[in-house]
Amino acid sequence: xxxxxxxxxxxxxxxxxxxxxxxxxxxxxxxxxxxxxxxxxxxxxxxxxxxxxxxxxxxxxxxxxxxxxxxxxxxxxxxxxxxxxxxxxxxxxxxxxxxxxxxxxxxxxxxxxxxxxxxxxxxxxxxxxxxxxxxxxxxxxxxxxxxxxxxxxxxxxxxxxxxxxxxxxxxxxxxxxxxxxxxxxxxxxxxxxxxxxxxxxxxxxxxxxxxxxxxxxxxxxxxxxxxxxxxxxxxxxxxxxxxxxxxxxxxxxxxxxxxxxxxxxxxxxxxxxxxxxxxxxxxxxxxxxxxxxxxxxxxxxxxxxxxxxxxxxxxxxxxxxxxxxxxxxxxxxxxxxxxxxxxxxxxxxxxxxxxxxxxxxxxxxxxxxxxxxxxxxxxxxxxxxxxxxxxxxxxxxxxxxxxxxxxxxxxxxxxxxxxxxxxxxxxxxxx
Amino acid sequence: xxxxxxxxxxxxxxxxxxxxxxxxxxxxxxxxxxxxxxxxxxxxxxxxxxxxxxxxxxxxxxxxxxxxxxxxxxxxxxxxxxxxxxxxxxxxxxxxxxxxxxxxxxxxxxxxxxxxxxxxxxxxxxxxxxxxxxxxxxxxxxxxxxxxxxxxxxxxxx
Numbered sequence: 001x002x003x004x005x006x007x008x009x010x011x012x013x014x015x016x017x018x019x020x021x022x023x024x025x026x027x028x029x030x031x032x033x034x035x036x037x038x039x040x041x042x043x044x045x046x047x048x049x050x051x052x053x054x055x056x057x058x059x060x061x062x063x064x065x066x067x068x069x070x071x072x073x074x075x076x077x078x079x080x081x082x083x084x085x086x087x088x089x090x091x092x093x094x095x096x097x098x099x100x101x102x103x104x105x106x107x108x109x110x111x112x113x114x115x116x117x118x119x120x121x122x123x124x125x126x127x128x129x130x131x132x133x134x135x136x137x138x139x140x141x142x143x144x145x146x147x148x149x150x151x152x153x154x155x156x157x158x159x160x161x162x163x164x165x166x167x168x169x170x171x172x173x174x175x176x177x178x179x180x181x182x183x184x185x186x187x188x189x190x191x192x193x194x195x196x197x198x199x200x201x202x203x204x205x206x207x208x209x210x211x212x213x214x215x216x217x218x219x220x221x222x223x224x225x226x227x228x229x230x231x232x233x234x235x236x237x238x239x240x241x242x243x244x245x246x247x248x249x250x251x252x253x254x255x256x257x258x259x260x261x262x263x264x265x266x267x268x269x270x271x272x273x274x275x276x277x278x279x280x281x282x283x284x285x286x287x288x289x290x291x292x293x294x295x296x297x298x299x300x301x302x303x304x305x306x307x308x309x310x311x312x313x314x315x316x317x318x319x320x321x322x323x324x325x326x327x328x329x330x331x332x333x334x335x336x337x338x339x340x341x342x343x344x345x346x347x348x349x350x351x352x353x354x355x356x357x358x359x360x361x362x363x364x365x366x367x368x369x370x371x372x373x374x375x376x377x378x379x380x381x382x383x384x385x386x387x388x389x390x391x392x393x394x395x396x397x398x399x400x401x402x403x404x405x406x407x408x409x410x411x412x413x414x415x416x417x418x419x420x421x422x423x424x425x426x427x428x429x430x431x
Numbered sequence: 432x433x434x435x436x437x438x439x440x441x442x443x444x445x446x447x448x449x450x451x452x453x454x455x456x457x458x459x460x461x462x463x464x465x466x467x468x469x470x471x472x473x474x475x476x477x478x479x480x481x482x483x484x485x486x487x488x489x490x491x492x493x494x495x496x497x498x499x500x501x502x503x504x505x506x507x508x509x510x511x512x513x514x515x516x517x518x519x520x521x522x523x524x525x526x527x528x529x530x531x532x533x534x535x536x537x538x539x540x541x542x543x544x545x546x547x548x549x550x551x552x553x554x555x556x557x558x559x560x561x562x563x564x565x566x567x568x569x570x571x572x573x574x575x576x577x578x579x580x581x582x583x584x585x586x587x588x589x
Contacts, residue, residue: 003483003485005485005486005583009582009583009584009585010580010581010582010583011485011491011579011580011581011582011583012578012579012580012581013483013578013579014576014577014578014579015480015561015576015577015578016575016576016577017575027482028479028481028482028560029481029482029483029484029558031481032481033480033481035481036478036479036480036481037479037481037482038477038479039476039477039478039479040476040477041471041474041475041476041477041565042476042477042478042572043469047575048501048573048574048575049478049563049572049573049574049575050469050501050503050571050572050573050574051469051470051471051476051506051565051571051572051573052464052469052471052476053464053465053466053467053468053469053471054464054465054468054469054470054471054472055462055463055464055465055471055473055474056462056463056464056465056468056471057460057461057462057463058445058447058461058462058463058465064459064460064461065458065459065460066458066459066460067459068459069451069452069457069458069459070451070459071449071450071451071459071460071461072449073449074447074449074461076442076443079435079438080432081432081434081435083435083438083439083440084438084439084440084441084442085435085437085438085439086439086442086443088449088461090449090459096436096437096438097439097443098437099439108437110436110437161435161436161438162433162434162435162436163436164436374446376444376446377445377446377463377464377465377466378444378445378446378463378465378466378467379444379445381466383466389448396450412474413462413474414471414473414474415450415452415462418451418452418453418457419453420451420457421451422451423450423451423452424448424449424450424451425449425451426448426449426450428446428447428448428449429446429447430444430445430446430447431442431443431444431445431447
């Protein structure tokens with residue numbers, strides 16, 4: 001209720017929910033009585049002003065301790081036996097949640113995750129046919145204000161939850177082996193590699209990796225691709241290239257062996273691919289300043305139709321490589337001018353009255369921000385939110401957008417940057 | 432069919448936030464946001480409501496803050512009223528003023544009931560703003576409604 005002033009000179013003001021959240025885009029006297037010019041660590045769920053949930057290490061008396069200090073991803077998948085696996089990656093290894101180790105640290109090593117160190121860059125992962133696939137690229141240009149560019153040997157790997165260790169190598173009929181399940185044989189490498197942008201002279205075999213991974217039309221998709229020519233050790237980066245596996249064959253990436261595998265470099269755009277989202281029958285390839293739609297064409301030889309929704313020097317795109325996330329038919333991402341949600345039918349700005357605060361903090365961050373759509377904090381505690389975590393030297397700021405209430409809250413987590421790198425190099429996830 | 436290599440019968444169903452910390456050495460850890468505990472021992476909270484100017488240029492006087500909350504357990508909060516005194520010009524700038532009062536709310540039993548506390552706070556200022564602060568580890572807080580009551584100058588200035 002807005003302030004009420006009676007004729008006898010008395011006044012009263014009442015404040016109650018549902019709350020409109022942070023409003024930094026009007027003078028404090030002009031905002032709604034349901035909004036706040038500044039607040040921190042209060043949650044606006046269900047029309048209450050509640051101190052936010054405790055930021056804690058789960059399982060009392062227990063530390064999820066990885067010997068390598070940079071966990072780069074966490075996810076879960078269901079294997080073909082109906083068993084769930086919660087997995088994480090750090091250092092050179094894939095780990096699995098193992099409750100039999102409680103009360104000690106409940107993570108056991110599954111095996112080497114890939115051909116080398118995973119460094120300090122969020123991993124991209126995707127479950128397909130009860131296997132979890134994951135990839136890392138050699139280079140992904142970080143956003144403004146960040147440091148620590150990761151250089152990882154590019155690869156794609158998978159684990160089925162049954163084998164003793166993840167699989168990241170691919171043997172070929174000619175006796176060669178690529179250090180990625182997305183690979184090209186020694187024999188085919190000069191032909192395939194020679195048709196990549198710039199026509200590089202490739203020895204082979206080729207190991208392919210990427211910054212982003214998705215699936216559409218029973219084909220795995222790699223975007224912002226890096227390849228390693230294992231013949232001479234050279235790594236080539238193709239930041240606007242998308243490479244897809246053969247239909248239904250996630251281990252086949254060679255277009256000379258199966259014409260439904262292939263790649264497409266977007267030479268006509270000025271930026272880099274920064275994420276993927278699959279909505280309905282179409283895929284959306286996010287670039288820094290644009291979005292490209294890809295739709296299955298129903299042809300094995302030309303399986304996709306690509307349409308740049310725009311390819312201008314500046315435009316709505318995903319400027320932060322790890323800000324894009326998807327929950328069912330809705331994706332969310334951070335563009336240059338606002339935060340957007342994207343559905344099959346439209347893109348809608350959601351930064352609202354908190355936009356300027358979010359953009360200011362993103363511009364001043366001390367490392368790459370990460371984000372995800374979080375449907376629930378725990379079983380039975382639903383709070384469908386888009387959460388952006390922004391690292392600063394002495395803490396981590398989290399902006400929380402409620403899709404239901406359409407408001408933003410600011411939470412500061414007591415998570416400072418360690419002196420050896422940034423505090424968060426992984427996208428948070430509900431597992 | 433070969434048996435699974437480890438795993439669980441059900442999902443963890445919780446948010447996990449991998450991070451790097453320094454705690455006697457550099458460690459990779461995984462945090463969560465625990466919705467069964469609203470008392471973060473390491474982070475305080477604050478909420479500022481809109482600034483009420485009532486009738487522009489006039490002083491608001493408050494006598495009472497009525498705060499309704501859900502009893503999640505014992506918590507200590509600081510209720511603050513702030514504003515400015517004086518009509519500002521180059522020779523006599525407005526003076527920021529504030530008044531705070533610490534209040535303990537909730538019960539050990541955490542009844543989950545909505546309760547109300549009356550906080551007497553005599554305070555006068557123009558452009559008045561109500562704030563609530565909760566220090567780190569000061570208990571779980573859930574405010575459902577706040578009401579300010581008082582008087583305002585109505586003298587015609589012209």
